[in-house]
Amino acid sequence: MSVLIVGSIALDTVKTPVEEHADQLGGSASYAALGASFFSPVKLVGVVGDDFPESEFEFWKSRNIDAEGVQRAQGKTFRWSGEYAWDMNTRETKSVALNVFETFRPDVPASYRKSEFVLLANIAPALQAHVLDQMEKPRFVVADTMDLWIETTRADLDALLPRVDLLILNDSEAREMTKETSLIKAGRKIRAAGPKYVAIKKGEHGALLFGENEFFSCGAYPLEDIHDPTGAGDTFAGGMAGYLAAQGGDPTFADFRRAMIYGSVLASFNVEAFSLERMRTLQQHEIEERYRVFRSMSQFEVVT
Amino acid sequence: MSVLIVGSIALDTVKTPVEEHADQLGGSASYAALGASFFSPVKLVGVVGDDFPESEFEFWKSRNIDAEGVQRAQGKTFRWSGEYAWDMNTRETKSVALNVFETFRPDVPASYRKSEFVLLANIAPALQAHVLDQMEKPRFVVADTMDLWIETTRADLDALLPRVDLLILNDSEAREMTKETSLIKAGRKIRAAGPKYVAIKKGEHGALLFGENEFFSCGAYPLEDIHDPTGAGDTFAGGMAGYLAAQGGDPTFADFRRAMIYGSVLASFNVEAFSLERMRTLQQHEIEERYRVFRSMSQFEVVT
Numbered sequence: 373m374s375v376l377i378v379g380s381i382a383l384d385t386v387k388t389p390v391e392e393h394a395d396q397l398g399g400s401a402s403y404a405a406l407g408a409s410f411f412s413p414v415k416l417v418g419v420v421g422d423d424f425p426e427s428e429f430e431f432w433k434s435r436n437i438d439a440e441g442v443q444r445a446q447g448k449t450f451r452w453s454g455e456y457a458w459d460m461n462t463r464e465t466k467s468v469a470l471n472v473f474e475t476f477r478p479d480v481p482a483s484y485r486k487s488e489f490v491l492l493a494n495i496a497p498a499l500q501a502h503v504l505d506q507m508e509k510p511r512f513v514v515a516d517t518m519d520l521w522i523e524t525t526r527a528d529l530d531a532l533l534p535r536v537d538l539l540i541l542n543d544s545e546a547r548e549m550t551k552e553t554s555l556i557k558a559g560r561k562i563r564a565a566g567p568k569y570v571a572i573k574k575g576e577h578g579a580l581l582f583g584e585n586e587f588f589s590c591g592a593y594p595l596e597d598i599h600d601p602t603g604a605g606d607t608f609a610g611g612m613a614g615y616l617a618a619q620g621g622d623p624t625f626a627d628f629r630r631a632m633i634y635g636s637v638l639a640s641f642n643v644e645a646f647s648l649e650r651m652r653t654l655q656q657h658e659i660e661e662r663y664r665v666f667r668s669m670s671q672f673e674v675v676t
Numbered sequence: 677m678s679v680l681i682v683g684s685i686a687l688d689t690v691k692t693p694v695e696e697h698a699d700q701l702g703g704s705a706s707y708a709a710l711g712a713s714f715f716s717p718v719k720l721v722g723v724v725g726d727d728f729p730e731s732e733f734e735f736w737k738s739r740n741i742d743a744e745g746v747q748r749a750q751g752k753t754f755r756w757s758g759e760y761a762w763d764m765n766t767r768e769t770k771s772v773a774l775n776v777f778e779t780f781r782p783d784v785p786a787s788y789r790k791s792e793f794v795l796l797a798n799i800a801p802a803l804q805a806h807v808l809d810q811m812e813k814p815r816f817v818v819a820d821t822m823d824l825w826i827e828t829t830r831a832d833l834d835a836l837l838p839r840v841d842l843l844i845l846n847d848s849e850a851r852e853m854t855k856e857t858s859l860i861k862a863g864r865k866i867r868a869a870g871p872k873y874v875a876i877k878k879g880e881h882g883a884l885l886f887g888e889n890e891f892f893s894c895g896a897y898p899l900e901d902i903h904d905p906t907g908a909g910d911t912f913a914g915g916m917a918g919y920l921a922a923q924g925g926d927p928t929f930a931d932f933r934r935a936m937i938y939g940s941v942l943a944s945f946n947v948e949a950f951s952l953e954r955m956r957t958l959q960q961h962e963i964e965e966r967y968r969v970f971r972s973m974s975q976f977e978v979v980t
Contacts, residue, residue: 459857553763555880556898576859577881578895587973589895591882594860629976669891672933673971 374438375408375617377401377610378417378478378503379493379516381442383424385453386602386646388460393600396647397428398452400493400516403603406651407610407638408491409435410659412617415484417441417503421449421472431652441481445472460598461575480506489617492536493606494518497528504535511621514538515567516609522549533566538616538628540609542573555580569628571612573605579632586625590632593640593666600646604639607651611638637662678742679712679921681705681914682721682782682807683797683820685746687728689757690906690950692764697904700951701732702756704797704820707907710955711914711942712795713739714963716921719788721745721807725753725776735956745785749776764902765879784810792925795917796840797910798822801832808839815925818842819871820913826853837870842920842932844913846877859884873932875916877909883936890929894936897944897970904950908943911955915942941966 379401385394401418408414414437422444432439450473453466478499488511492500500515515536521529522545533539539562541549546558555572559582562570570582578591612635619627637659644650683705689698705722712718718741726748736743754777757770782803792815796804804819819840825833826849837843843866845853850862859876863886866874874886882895916939923931941963948954 461857553765554900554902556900560900574881577878578893580895580898587898588976589882589898589973590976591884591893591895594884594891594893596858596860596864598858626976633976667977669893670974671977672892672894672930672937673975 373489373617373620374413374415374487375489375491375613376415376417376480376484376487376503376507377405377408377491377493377613378441378500379404379495379606380450380473381418381420381424382450382452382473384602384647385451385466386600387455387466388600389456389458391599391646393646395451398602398647399450400495400603400606402648403606403642404491404493404516404610404613405432405437406435406648407607407635407642408614408617409437410611410638410654410656411614411634412489414438414614415441415487417478417480417484419443419445419450419472419476421445421447424449441479441484443476443479447472454602456601460601463601478503488512488621489613490514491609491613492516493609497521497525497532501528501532501535512537512616512623514540514609514613514616516540516606517545519545519548530565533562536567538569538571538612539567540571540573540605540612542575542605546570546572571632573608575604579608579636581628581632583625583628588625588629588632590629590636591670593636593662594669595640595643598643601643603648604643607642608635608639611635633663633666634659637666677793677921677924678717678719678791679793679795679917680719680721680745680784680788680791680811681709681712681795681797681917682745682804683708683799683910684754684777685722685724685728686754686756686777688906688951689755689770690904691759691770692904693760693762695903695950697950699755702906702951703754704799704907704910706952707910707946707955708795708797708820708914708917709736709741710739710952711911711939711946712918712921713741714915714942714958714960715918715938716793718742718918719745719791721782721784721788723747723749723754723776723780725749725751728753745783745788747780747783751776758906760905764905767905782807792816793917793921794818795913796820797913801825801829801836805832805836805839816841816920816927818844818913818917818920820844820910821849823849823852834869837866840871842873842875842916843871844875844877844909844916846879846909850874850876875936877912879908883912883940885932885936887929887932892929892933892936894933894940895974897940897966898973899944899947902947905947907952908947911946912939912943915939937967937970938963941970
């Protein structure tokens with residue numbers, strides 16, 4: 373089953389204590405689409421400016437990412453610039469130029485509207501809802517969000533939640549959203565607000581998944597060196613959604629568990645290089661191998 | 677195989693945002709001994725004052741904890757008082773009265789010296805070394821430590837490390853000890869300084885285990901309410917050591933994995949009530965049941 377993905381497409385300038393790269397492909401939809409494409413065909417919705425490299429459209433085509441839904445607007449592509457602190461855990465946004473993204477209203481092409489699996493990557497909740505409004509009969513909806521929307525458009529986010537099957541957010545966002553210190557309480561409280569499933573990402577500490585009477589916890593793939601954490605969460609969401617879509621529209625909790633691991637595996641590759649560089653050359657067999665290593669590192673009762 | 681455990685025995689006064697209890701049994705050896713006793717007989721080494729409740733000796737006896745090595749000194753028992761912040765993650769030490777602990781030199785009774793399995797619970801590294809010096813031929817040595825010793829008696833700690841098979845410490849201590857942000861780098865660096873295995877505790881985020889070419893990562897048991905985090909790390913160390921000792925003196929990496937889970941399970945019970953109260957009534961079948969729940973929450977490829 374293919375995944376419709378909507379989100380931001382940007383050209384990022386990222387600085388870490390050791391490197392700096394300008395105008396690299398970024399944005400929530402770019403990361404999510406590439407992550408999902410390892411498991412399912414992708415239909416991409418977004419907007420780029422007239423300065424956006426044509427080569428990226430060719431790359432998407434080569435990866436089974438349908439870019440019919442990517443509008444080409446007059447003006448410059450959305451630009452974001454950020455700098456990571458020495459520990460790579462905190463970052464500061466240096467500048468944001470919304471450009472063509474400022475007036476973006478996602479139009480879902482007619483050929484996309486029957487898509488049953490939707491990933492609303494991180495953009496304003498009102499835009500996420502606008503995409504859902506155009507879908508004929510989505511069977512499974514995944515949404516990602518961020519602190520900005522919790523702080524500035526909370527009503528829109530709250531209205532979206534009952535329409536979401538799986539909400540993905542990080543630990544600080546879950547705490548901020550619920551005012552709960554305990555992530556266990558936070559996860560359950562968010563579930564009660566609408567989403568059937570909630571995944572809380574904890575960065576280097578892994579992720580938690582909450583279902584109605586189900587709970588799953590996994591660590592992160594251990595990495596000694598992180599080159600660029602940008603897009604790790606979007607890649608996680610994309611990988612998770614892509615894997616779930618590949619299982620069909622009615623995933624079991626066992627599917628969710630494996631989807632979280634595949635999301636973690638893809639995110640671990642993503643941070644090994646700047647922008648999407650590592651993901652561009654990533655091979656399926658590398659994903660499967662890291663999945664197996666992941667399993668061997670986290671099982672304590674191996675039935676063989 | 678029995679476990680010799682040395683550490684502090686204290687009477688603690690603990691305040692949380694909701695409760696306060698005075699003069700409750702505490703200290704690293706008290707928690708570790710009770711944790712270990714669920715799996716192996718314990719030989720306890722420590723010191724108490726003449727105000728120490730006789731009932732605790734009777735309790736130890738009932739739990740197969742041999743207290744012949746607990747000196748009864750003239751004066752008051754070591755007292756510690758602390759207060760937890762609203763989130764239960766940070767605590768402030770309000771007062772410390774070393775009392776009889778100030779001049780404590782752990783004497784290992786003759787009947788203990790043949791013990792092959794030793795847990796050096798958290799006390800000054802010089803005292804931990806003094807205990808090892810008295811042992812005839814220890815086969816497996818576990819040591820716990822804390823920030824205080826990393827900061828004040830680093831040379832003693834460094835000298836101890838090559839004598840240790842498994843070092844247990846928490847994430848902030850591992851970072852402080854190695855000046856590494858990455859826990860993966862920190863764990864490997866500490867291993868290179870001597871211990872064959874290193875376990876890094878991450879509180880609510882679980883724990884990591886490093887062997888020569890082996891790595892294991894597990895989450896924490898999910899708890900909504902924590903009543904008193906005091907002693908969780910000591911209980912983890914005790915449970916881990918007790919389980920390993922029960923497997924004999926030459927544990928496999930699979931034994932280590934399960935030992936980490938049992939340590940986590942015991943720590944999760946410990947924080948459900950003040951002091952050692954939950955641990956006093958804990959039953960073996962409750963431990964096994966939580967172990968099974970733990971497994972079901974963390975497996976993603978169940979081979980059945």
